[in-house]
Amino acid sequence: MPDFRAHFDFDIRFANGGDLSGTGFRLDLPESDLSEAEIGRLLVQHLGLALVDAVELRGLRIVEEPHRGSRGVGDPAGAPVVATARVVDLSHPIRAGLVTYPGLPAPAITPHLTREASRAKYAPGTEFAMDILTMVGNTGTYLDSPFHRYAEGPDLAGLDLSTLVGLRAEVYHLEDAWIPARRGIRPETLADRDVRGAAVLLHTGWDRWFGRPEYGAGAPYLTGEGAQWLIDAGAVLVGIDSLNIDDTESGGERPAHSLLLGAGVHVVEHLTNLRALPPRGARFTAAPPAVVGFGTFPVRAFAEVPA
Incomplete structure (x- = not known):
């Protein structure tokens, strides 16, 4: 599989003030079809920056080129975390009407705001459900x-x-x-x-x-x-x-x-x-x-x- 790198200039603005610029920057990419926003986030990860407000890339080009070891791409530090433990769920799911202990009331789940009703409150295509859980x-x-x-x-x-x-x-x-x-x-x-x-x-x-x-x-x-x-x-x-x-x-x-x-x-x-x-x-x-x-x-x- 070929390697790919991004070539670009950049401007980074920080949420707590200040900015950072660079020219002629080259960054290893894990794949060739990343969006500009994804490359911007990869740049932030590579530089180890905190409190970034915005990233602007200029003159972005993606070229086939061997990787040089950018942080977060192709090296152990940036490799996906391999689970060292498995997680075992030890809980019973709670559902409406569940009887946990004889004589105690079962939980009741009722809507406070349905998805259908929420559509009038939010932008088109945005909806939420809010429910009320009553239980001992x-x-x-x-x-x-x-x-x-x-x-x-x-x-x-x-x-x-x-x-x-x-x-x-x-x-x-x-x-x-x-x-x-x-x-x-x-x-x-x-x-x-x-x-x-x-x-x-x-x-x-x-x-x-x-x-x-x-x-x-x-x-x-x-x-x-x-x-x-x-x-x-x-x-x-x-x-x-x-x-x-x-x-x-x-x-x-x-x-x-x-x-x-x-x-x-x-x-x-x-x-x-x-x-x-x-x-x-x-x-x-x-x-x-x-x-x-x-x-x-x-x-x-x-x-x-x-x-």
């Missing part, structure tokens, strides 16, 4: 902050992002480690790992029933003793792909929530696709919006797994 915070895959359980605890806006983003994930694959007669996950099941500073993700396989009546009864959970062990071991976050981190059939007691949130350990419930993660080596993220006075909200939970 406990919808889909969501995170509980301490405020969810304790009035004096940090709300969503008070959470430290460093405890929610890029956490080392310790994934316990427990599909065969619990039985209906003993649904609780105990400390002994968790004690083989160093979980200090980690997101502990409990893969029970219960997510296969999500959105179906079977999801609401007989679900696995974390015992109070298991929660205390994770606190003492230094876990930062605990997530589960089940109905609840607690046993919802225990008559209203919530020891896992009370202990974890009281200790500042975040809780993420209704995860999914944990089977796609290795026991160790992934990085977990689950960050909610910073809503003041709110204790729980859906997250887009995901894990980055080394390729």
Whole structure:
């Protein structure tokens, strides 16, 4: 394949004042059919310029000519970024009518501005949709902050992002480690790992029933003793792909929530696709919006797994 270069003079104006001009400039091109605007942006990238307001090229010619190593074209620094990790989505999609937890209201999505109505507000060919989402915070895959359980605890806006983003994930694959007669996950099941500073993700396989009546009864959970062990071991976050981190059939007691949130350990419930993660080596993220006075909200939970 032949190489191509652009020959031109240029004038660059900066948004914060000042300008830069050049004559007889030559720039390697990745292909021959770039527009003048695309070549202008390539020039900005090559020169490493910031706060550019406008680029004007004069006397532009594109010629077949061997590359000379322009930054951003044909060299390692400008080569496309090769992904070093795959991203695994661990969240259930939210849709109108979704039942996350039996007895809680399903989300409703209604239009505020339809695309058809927006056409009267914008230039021809320009349209937007704006919708209203009404839902309880406990919808889909969501995170509980301490405020969810304790009035004096940090709300969503008070959470430290460093405890929610890029956490080392310790994934316990427990599909065969619990039985209906003993649904609780105990400390002994968790004690083989160093979980200090980690997101502990409990893969029970219960997510296969999500959105179906079977999801609401007989679900696995974390015992109070298991929660205390994770606190003492230094876990930062605990997530589960089940109905609840607690046993919802225990008559209203919530020891896992009370202990974890009281200790500042975040809780993420209704995860999914944990089977796609290795026991160790992934990085977990689950960050909610910073809503003041709110204790729980859906997250887009995901894990980055080394390729």
